[in-house]
Amino acid sequence: MRIDVVSIFPEYLAPLELSLIGKARQDGLLELNVHDLRTFTTDKHRTVDDTPYGGGAGMVMKPEPWAQALESVAKPSEGAKPVLIVPSPAGERFNQALAYELAEEEQLVFACGRYEGIDERVIEWAQEHFTVRPMSLGDYVLNGGEVAVLAMVEAIGRLLPGVVGNPESLVEESHSDGLLEYPVYTKPSAWRDYDVPAVLLSGNHGKIAQWRRHEQFRRTSERRPDLLAEFDAGSLSRADRNAL
Numbered sequence: 001m002r003i004d005v006v007s008i009f010p011e012y013l014a015p016l017e018l019s020l021i022g023k024a025r026q027d028g029l030l031e032l033n034v035h036d037l038r039t040f041t042t043d044k045h046r047t048v049d050d051t052p053y054g055g056g057a058g059m060v061m062k063p064e065p066w067a068q069a070l071e072s073v074a075k076p077s078e079g080a081k082p083v084l085i086v087p088s089p090a091g092e093r094f095n096q097a098l099a100y101e102l103a104e105e106e107q108l109v110f111a112c113g114r115y116e117g118i119d120e121r122v123i124e125w126a127q128e129h130f131t132v133r134p135m136s137l138g139d140y141v142l143n144g145g146e147v148a149v150l151a152m153v154e155a156i157g158r159l160l161p162g163v164v165g166n167p168e169s170l171v172e173e174s175h176s177d178g179l180l181e182y183p184v185y186t187k188p189s190a191w192r193d194y195d196v197p198a199v200l201l202s203g204n205h206g207k208i209a210q211w212r213r214h215e216q217f218r219r220t221s222e223r224r225p226d227l228l229a230e231f232d233a234g235s236l237s238r239a240d241r242n243a244l
């Protein structure tokens, strides 16, 4: 997979040089390029914004630098158009299912908006060259798209083959099966006034699996009942039903 990120603050994406994603880039599992939008301006002040038509507070990002930048990073391909992800509070809600879906793409381009946003005509123009997906991390407002891109690139990148050491660890994490993950414990078995649940020390793998499944349902019911509503009840085993 190739990922391109366009931003007026390219240094904001420096954390993507670290840890798992950084190693995946070094190992050639993921190509990730960060581009400074100002590279694609032509005036001496490297202007990327201007006042909004119709009035109102703040500034709007000019269309031409974005068109130049996006044309420059879109890699020619006989296959599907690259996906242009535009972080926005007005986007579709990013989630684990979308992370898996986007991890299958050949190229993802992220456009980090700032100020009051990007001139809407960029989104219209881009439809010809990209599959355009405005994407929200949640119902709160950030100052720019960079933080959202850091989160999405990590969520997507870790799903790529070879990025996480043990692919098994992707199977039982929150949201991988529509439920929240079960609680985890490690040594010491007795810590201050708290003990590890005895079942986890029993060596009875059937009981341990049943306890973990029960904990997934209990946690999901307590913390995210909305997920239970979406959970495919048809996939419930007898043990699942007992856990509810």
Ligand SMILES: Nc1cc(-c2cccs2)n[nH]1
Pocket: 087, 088, 089, 112, 113, 114, 135, 136, 137, 138, 139, 140, 141, 142, 143, 144, 145, 146, 148
């Ligand atoms: N979910 C979400 C995205 C955003 C922004 C993206 C770009 C500027 S603000 N805020 N909240």
